[in-house]
Amino acid sequence: MCRTAAHDHHHHHDHPLGGPEYADVGIPDDALSPADLGRRSFLRRVGLFGVGAAVAPVLGGLPAAATVRGGGSRGYQWLAGDHHIHTQYSYDAMYTIEQQVAGGAGHGLDWMVITDHGHAAHEKFAVESTYADVLASRGRHPDMLVWQGLELNVPGGEHATVFFDGARDEIGLLRVFERLFDSRVNGTGASSPANEAKALEALAWLDAALRSGAAGQALFLVNHVMRRGRYAPHELRAFRDAAPYIAIGMEGSPGAQNEIRARGDYNNTPDADSWPGWRQEHYPTYGGFDSAAAILGGMWDSMLAEGKGWWITSNSDGHFYDQDTLTRPAVPADWYDTHGRYPDPVDTGLPQRHADFWPGQFSRTVVGAASRDYGAVMEGLRAGRVWVGMGGLVEALHVNAHAPGNGQVTLGGRLTVRRGDDVTITVHAEPATRPNAAGQVPRLARIDLIRGAVTGAQADRDAATAADVRVVRSFEPRGHGPARFTYRFRDVREPFYVRLRGTDGNRHAPGSIEPAADTGQNDSPWGDLWFYANPIFVDVTGG
Template sequence: MSFAGEARVHELARRRFLQGAGAVGVAGALGTGSASATSSYQWLSGDHHVHTQYSYDGMYTIEQQLRGALRHGTDWLVITDHGHQSHEKNSVEATAADVARAARKFPHLLLWHGMEWNVPGAEHGTVFFEDCRDEAGVLRDFERQFDWRLNGQEASNPANEAKALDAVRWLQTKIRNGTMKSALVFVNHPMRNGRVAPHELRNMRDLAPDIVVGMEGSPGAQGDGDPLRGPGGHRGGYANSPGGNSWPAYPAEAYRTYGGFDWMTAKVGGMWDALLAEGRGWWITSNSDSHFNSRDTIVRVTEPGNQFDLFGKHLDPIDAGPPQVLPPYVDFFPCEFSRTVVGARRRTRGAVMEGLRAGRVWVTHGGLVEDLRFSVYGSGGGATLGERLRVRRGSDVTVVVKVRRATRPNSAGLIPKLRRIDLIRGAVTGPSHDRAAMVSPRVSVEESFEPRWHYSVFTHTFRNVREPFYLRLRGTDGNRGFEPQADVPGAANPWEDLWCYSNPIFVEVR
């Protein structure tokens, strides 16, 4: 849409944005009486990767984490302390009790007791449940049987990869026998060490597409790029090179972040697109991985060196120190920098999990975007994030993008400026015979839009569609250009290079 056309719809967009009615009025723009495909959802911000004093490398009490999360507008949160011998022995029930107290104290926050799973043959993943009987007992059983830190199954080899699949089957059994209603698994920081091979992603997803649903599109520990940390700081802690357990075919460039996002996500035509091109629903999130939060004044107290090994819990930290800049790594509070926004039908834990499972998610860094709506319309109706629109061959498909730019300062005191949104199109070519495939050549930026107002709406129409495809969005402040650039150690201030991404919408042609 031209800037003149954008101006004509700006005022209507401003008034009707939150109702999802559409800037040009979807009915008027598309010749249909349909309401917006996004209008029936509540868009809730959250984080599924957060640590506390019950992690060997954590610090905060659960209440401290929750208070920090609530200061930054968090609607839902998963506590995910690491699998560890002392955690399994001492921490699970104690965590459950603290989570239950916090849930009563902060009833407006949707809260889960999950864990960060040390995945056999790989690295880490988030695991959490819906409506689980004896949640603490089930988490302990899962940790005891399937966590590589407890069982010595860290090495990347076929036997350990099979053990990871056994763990997913175990979750399937618990769902079938009524122990829990559902479960979700996300792969965390997939390229931090390069230990999650393409075939492992495909195997886990194909085994349980309703459980293993995606990956962190960007890692936590974004504060690690803070220039006050000196030349050693890396966004996301992505400071590694290939190791003995890394998948050997990953290129050297894969071990760095790009505008804070994982290489699998940031590279157009790369690993994420390779999975989407097969028609797989494989979704991204963005999380804090909070352990020690950037420039926070809460600090760990002096404790015996074997404190965690003996008790599975660090002593309560205190608010009495200088701002954090030099722990082993530096994160942010949930939703302070990274925000995962989920379209939920209701404000309930089950509805959030259903939205995550469906891929109804967009993510942003640094408050770059306050709201983002993305829909497509055609002969088969309308669809939004994670959904599939079926259209007749030869018909037209119209995209509607509605965005609300930042108007409030973020935690760095800056009001970021969204300068461009890219509409990315990829061909859906079907399952690959190569389980190691990590490129998809038929992916490109179809159109770019430049928001000029607080509320902006853009449309784009694909004429005479003949083959299936998917669409996804990315946006940037453009401070380092309009293509994601590799983050430079010691010069990767996260607030100065901000991006947002959406999950895809699939268009199927009949």
């Protein structure tokens, strides 16, 4: 996440490298520099030389690793993590990888993805060094799963997390992908049909990497969706529909929750690259959550109403941490451009006010994984077995759906029932029992069960609302122990989905139970805490 206009990725003329000659099949090997010849050799080795826009027509050749159809929540390990973290290898951050991993471990995380910004200097200097540091931290923290990923400047859009598993040459894939498709590197940042097509070409390339065996898994998650309104609804749908096993969802709540200007640093107004259909009410966060997820019947619900998975996550977007005494050493203005990293931070002894919290300190993404390993966490994310929480409001959450003759289905799953059956939803939430990082034991005041109708594919690809979405029941936990409740949908006739949210109850929109817009100065996010869970779909068969 960029903190200052000077580093705004929309200035797509910064460090453009032009089209990469090494990927052009019309240019002979002997016309390339040694560095580009090495990149071309890598593409040949993994079966990706010549793969680019031409692969788009066969995008989708892999089956969507779809939603798990059965299996209750108790059958999974629920692992907390963060997929959006910056280090000294980003042009606007400072921490070492080891400091980030140690910080995440200290705040109870099980998995982390290092996602430094795409940038010409990053591609040129930092990829191998990052990998070496990741390997060192894996050795020091054997219980932590640590990926090296990338925060991609998406062509025609904003940012997205990209990471791999089972890659034959992980750093080779990351470096070539960054050079080919990062908009800050290749000058494709402006909103235009051509640049939107370039973003789909990037997904096609990832698809080809999986089909060629160059990688076992790849994930693409859209970051801070409505920070500047750069993503049109049709772009989000295009990502999801082009590669549903790669482009799986979006940040439901962004990082920078302590930014004094506004939570998430969402204090923007539309600009020339914003989709014109967004209104000013879409630009702030609501209870710290992106409006795309937080507005009931809004963008997220309009996608879920199509009956397809599109999942939400949460993370730190960690750059500089509140009350930390470390600072980045003074260096010449061109230091990052010539090194691809900053020197290690130094201790001033003076706590600093910053926008971010450590990974796991405030926000976390909790994934239901079949086992504690890289592939299982990625599969859990892809399947939508995810809930996200703030400020330690909830320590554990189990949500299941079942019907006569069916086993239990949990978050991200699909329950198939006969028309006329009853569907029962069970929820077990374990509220906070210990102080969070603010020294408070938050109180879970209310849990809302939300139902949305599944109406099929949208004729209008830019639809951003869903009409038939409502809170069907609110529950107020009693006492300090686990909160358990059951709700039954009787005589089910049409397909629908259910999703869950909860709150400390401290702040709402006037006269409503909906979260309030975070407009005005953000003094502290700790008094307005929410959790959200991904949906369960209910499909209906029979007469």
